[in-house]
Amino acid sequence: MDESEAQQVANTLRQLGIRGIVSPEDHDNPDGRWRVYDSADAATRRDITDEALTVIEGRSRQAGPARGFVVPKSR
Template sequence: MDENEAQQVATTLRNLGIRGVVSPEDLGNPDGPWRVYDSADPDTRRDITDEALTVMAGRSRQSGPTRGFVIPQSR
């Protein structure tokens, strides 16, 4: 995901009450790919992007009909 998609994911995570920090894979390259991590500390953080997207998808399906946007996973 790029920075724009990352901001959308971060907003969705907050709205769903899911903990996670959206950050570039390489902190020195904010134009590169972004991921979801379990903490902001670059030395100890663990990539939880797939888990966060799975939870987001599961919660959005359980909530019933809603209006909004689909946030596709970037490849």
């Protein structure tokens, strides 16, 4: 994921009422896993990725199975 895609995920989360910061797990490796955190401060932040996925899963359950984050490309 790159910074633009992370911003799209963050915007989608906000639309769903989930406040969070989308950031790489390891800032030295932006090509690695990205997670959702409750704040930008790496020293005090809490990983809320599982909570965000639970909310998304609950909202999309009527639409069928979902896995991970799916963000449509902007036009």
